[in-house]
Amino acid sequence: MEPTNKKAEVRSQKSRARRTRESGVRGAAQVPLYPYQERWVRDGSRFKLAVKATQIGYSFAAALEAVRDCIRHRTLWIVLSRGERQSLEFMQKARELAQALRIVGSKLETSFFEKTNILQHEVKFPNGSRIIGVPANPDTARGYTGNMILDEFAFHQHDREIWAAAFGRMSRGELKLRVISTPNGQRGKFYELAKEAGLVDVGVRSQESEVRSQKEKQILRFAQDYSRSSDFFATGSNNHPTSIWSGHWCDVHLAKRLGCPINAVQLRQALGDEESWQQEYECVFLSDSQNYIPMELIVESEHEQATTALPLDWRADGGRECYFGYDVGRVRDLAVVAVVEKVGDVYWTRALIEMPKTKFSAQEQVIGDVAPLCVRGAVDATGLGMEMAERLAQKFPGRVEPVSFTLARKQDLAMRLKQQFEERRLRIPESRELRRDLNAVKREVTSAGNVRFDAERTEQGHADRFWALALALHAAGSGASAASGEIESERESYDAERGGSIYEAEKEPWAETVGGMQ
Known part of the structure; x- marks a missing residue:
């Protein structure tokens, strides 16, 4: 009887495990989703691609699909995100889903999900399935063999190498x-x-496009009947019947119509940049053929260790070779101070101090904090900036250079900046605003044959971050030698009128754990 009892116990354990998996899948299936998310999760195609608006929940849907697949059978999902911060954000979604399933499991009186191991970069299920999140680079892509998720792939550095490595694995x-x-x-x-x-x-761009309307109608029809599969996107409506991809597309307008609580009008007004709106929210692939610095160069130069605010220990650590650029602005344009540090042959952005509609007296005090920390600085001496540049040059003799924005000078500034990008000698922080400014400047040839570098003036400024960074690199290339010894600022921080400090804010105790490399 004993062997029979053992066999019965094994069958019972297998039956409980099967019921647990099935209940877990049912629990995951009950997560409320918008129709476009539902279609993504239910699409079992081997190759899926989504062109989507920012922040409408596709990463959550991708995480849910991976969790459901991990429950069904033993498998591995690798998530390649643009950087450390983005990887943590994606894995947070997977962790939240796994924790929710623990609650479902407790109600079903099963301990299966209690054994799920939830870590910062990994979720491991009791059946051996795993979801691993890593920053994207060719080496990490080669490090695992399993199902792959390339999240925000258009923004990955070395995207072709990552693609080759990921596809091979x-x-x-x-x-x-x-x-x-x-x-x-x-x-x-x-x-x-x-x-x-x-x-x-x-x-x-046209909201009345026939192609766009056809795509939306297909998704809307699918939303009314989840039980059937839609092959419209798998084959494509633009004569792509041989594509291996099951395509998904959803812009902000379609997401709103399908239930996503988005105020598109308010978002568009707040963004204040039509090209950014079209690309990030309306899914338009914009051409930047006229833009002087291609977006590809900009994205490849972004680095998590480049910063927008000076580290708190900056003052105590002397001997740094830093340079600053100051693009003067008052009402129409944004005043910006850029600080770069030369480390070896690479310039690292250390601060981008933005001063919208700030009094000149307060701006001058900011430079009073920054200049003593730097070997040299260059100040916009055009128009409103002329008087300011003269005063700063007198206050910091030999350390501040006034720069007039003539056509020839702007060409020199722009060419120097682009050269640093092309030679991979500049590191910049991840910033939508900085990215937009750097990509906004265009090179034009006038009727007289002169080369002109300029950007369209918008509510967000006049490519002011571009010129501040270009001025900082100009200061670095002016032949000044590095300062020796420790240079201390005359002030601890901005005063109350300026509303802050040139140094990064004090963090809460939990910020280091959650923020990581932010």
Whole structure:
């Protein structure tokens, strides 16, 4: 009888495990989703690609699909995100879903989900399934073999190398590949993949586009009947029947119509930049052929260790070779101070101090804090900046250079800045505003044959961050030698009128744990 009892116990354990998995899948299936998220989760195609507006929940849907797959059978999902911060954000979604399933499991009186191991970069399920989140680079892509999620792939540095490595690691068997991103110009591997899937021409400027309307009607019809599969995006409506991709597309307007609580009008007004709105919210792949510094160069130079505020220990650590640039502004334009540090042959952005509609007296005090920390600085001496530049040059003799923005000088500034990007000798922080300013300046040839560098003036400024950074690099290239010894600022921080400090804010105790490399 004993062998029979053991067999019965084994069958009972297998039955409980099966019921647990089924209940977990049912629990995951009960997570409330918008129709476009539901379609993504239910689409079991091996190769899926989504062109989507920012912040409408596609990463959450991708995390849910991975969690459901991990419950069903033993498998591995690798999530490649743009950087450490983005990787943590994606894994936070996976952790929240796993924790929710623990609650479901307790109600079903099963201990299966209690054994789920939830870490910062990994979720490990009792059946051996794992979800791992890592920053994207070719080496991490080669480090695992499993299902792959390339999150915000259009913004990955070294995207072609990452693509080759990731595709090679999931090509065997029936491993799956998910590529998700907001558009980032008509360049890069994501643009090529979206074009192959027939999703490039969907996000057009005209809201009445026939192609766009057809796509939306297909999704709306699918939303009314989840039980059937839709092959419209898998084959594409733009004569792409041979594409391997099951394509998904959703802009802010479609997301709103399908229930996502978005105030599109308010968002558009707050953003204040039509091109950014079209690309990030309306899924338009914009061409930047006229822009002097291509977006690809800008994105490749972004680094998590480049900062927008000086570290708190900056004053105590002397001997740094720093330079600053100051683009003067008052009402129409934004006043910006950029600080770069030369480390070896690379310039690292250490601060971007923005002063909207700030009194000149307060701006001058800011320079009083910054200049003593730097070897040299360059100040915009054009128009409103002339008097300011003269005063600062007198106050800091040999350390501040007034720079008049003539056509020839602006050409020199712009060319020097672009050269640093091309030679990979500049590191900048991840910032939508900085990215927009750097990409906004255009090179034009006037009727007289002169070369002109300028950007359209908007409510957000006049590419002021571009010129502040260019001035800082100009100061670095002026032949000044590095200061020796420790240089201390005359003031601890900005006064109350200026509303802050040139140093990064004190963090709460939990910030180091949660923020990581932010």
